[in-house]
Amino acid sequence: MGGGAGDFRKRLERAAEARSYRGAGITAEEEAALDALDAQEREKRRKVTDAARAEYLVRDAMAQGKFDNLKYAGKPIPGLGESYDPDWWVKGLIQRENISGLGPAAILLRTEDAGLDAKLDAQYTEQQVRDILQDFNRRVIDARRQLQGGPPVVTSTRDVEEQVERWRSRRDRRVADAPVAPEPERSWWKRLWKGAG
Numbered sequence: 001m002g003g004g005a006g007d008f009r010k011r012l013e014r015a016a017e018a019r020s021y022r023g024a025g026i027t028a029e030e031e032a033a034l035d036a037l038d039a040q041e042r043e044k045r046r047k048v049t050d051a052a053r054a055e056y057l058v059r060d061a062m063a064q065g066k067f068d069n070l071k072y073a074g075k076p077i078p079g080l081g082e083s084y085d086p087d088w089w090v091k092g093l094i095q096r097e098n099i100s101g102l103g104p105a106a107i108l109l110r111t112e113d114a115g116l117d118a119k120l121d122a123q124y125t126e127q128q129v130r131d132i133l134q135d136f137n138r139r140v141i142d143a144r145r146q147l148q149g150g151p152p153v154v155t156s157t158r159d160v161e162e163q164v165e166r167w168r169s170r171r172d173r174r175v176a177d178a179p180v181a182p183e184p185e186r187s188w189w190k191r192l193w194k195g196a197g
Helices: 002-019 028-047 050-064 088-097 105-114 116-121 126-145 160-177 188-196
Strands: none
Touching: 002 028, 088 105, 105 116, 105 126, 116 126, 116 160, 126 160
């Protein structure tokens, strides 16, 4: 009898294929059996809850190995347990995508303020340092005046004279800490040339 049920199922599947074509003739018995199978399948799907469906999909993905070698597997999740920051998603996006120059002025100014000393240290003249600080202060003041919304501007302006003095002291420390280069040794060619003449 087991073979007969399998044959009947195959006939029903063929009937379902044939049913999709117009004018294909199937018997009334096959039509009724096909409708009964469709109703059974719909009933099974209706009884499966979203949680069971999700669990099945997760187990299926695990069986296929889709969760192997994930980025943070066995490691702590970064940023977990830190204090709440309302701009966490914007900061994360900017950091992940390495975006610069886009975003709310408040966040861009905070980011720039964090790296401003390094930017100042890369300058060669006092006038360059002053120009950068004056431009930074102007943009902070403009951001405070804007009425476009967004996060509040908490970045403070910098005292130009104080920052120039700090830049000078950092530069002097770098010069003092720099190793003295030994006098270059003359090449063999120059020694030979001097000796000949």
